[in-house]
Amino acid sequence: MADVRNPTPEYLAFWRERHVCTLTTLRPDGTPHVVPVGVTYDPEAGVARVITGKGTRKVVNILAAGPEGARVAVCQMHKARWATLEGRATIRTEPEAVADAVGRYTERYERTPRPNPERIVIEIALDRALGNA
Numbered sequence: 001m002a003d004v005r006n007p008t009p010e011y012l013a014f015w016r017e018r019h020v021c022t023l024t025t026l027r028p029d030g031t032p033h034v035v036p037v038g039v040t041y042d043p044e045a046g047v048a049r050v051i052t053g054k055g056t057r058k059v060v061n062i063l064a065a066g067p068e069g070a071r072v073a074v075c076q077m078h079k080a081r082w083a084t085l086e087g088r089a090t091i092r093t094e095p096e097a098v099a100d101a102v103g104r105y106t107e108r109y110e111r112t113p114r115p116n117p118e119r120i121v122i123e124i125a126l127d128r129a130l131g132n133a
Contacts, residue, residue, distance in 0.1 A: 002129035004085065005046050014076070014083050014133035015041040018109055021076040023050055023122070025061035025089070033061055039074045040104035041085060048074055048085050049101045050122040051113060054093070062089045062122060072124055083131035085124065092121040 002011045021039040024032050035058060037050045052058060062070040069090040076083055092098070101121040106112045113119075 002083075002131060004087075004126040004129045005043055007043050007129060008133075011083060011129070011131060011133045012041075012043060014078075014081060014131070015039075016108065017078070019076040019078055021074050023058055024073045024075070025058050025070060026065075027057075027061055028064045033057055037074070038105050038109050039076070039085075040101065040108050042104070046087075046126045048087070048124040048126055049104060050074070050124075051098070051101050051105055051119055052122060053116060053118045054091075054120045055118065058122065059091060059120065062091055069125075072122075074124065081131075081133045083133045084129070085126050086128040086130075087124040087126040089122050089124045092123045097121050097123070 020036050022034050023037045024034045027033050040049045069088040072089040073086045098119055
């Protein structure tokens, strides 16, 4: 297991590469909802971020968990390498938080996302890192 705040250089390098990831949330009935997303990882803060629209199912699932947030996992893989980050997700709507997350996304994915006035940030306070990277 990797340390979320002090990952190995290989683990961190893998999270800096351009990969589509998955985000797993739980629906109110307890069934998993897994969708492709872009994820940025900030080990210094112990946080992963996903930008999305405020009306998406993933946001609904997180909000349904209550004010403490929801347990979620983000994962990426490439051939035999894989990495998963787990933690508690909350929703951020402040313009500065959204702008910061968009900047991080732009850097990692080497493209600026299309404008979206409904954009929010899923911020994941990380407590577990797994992988073979």
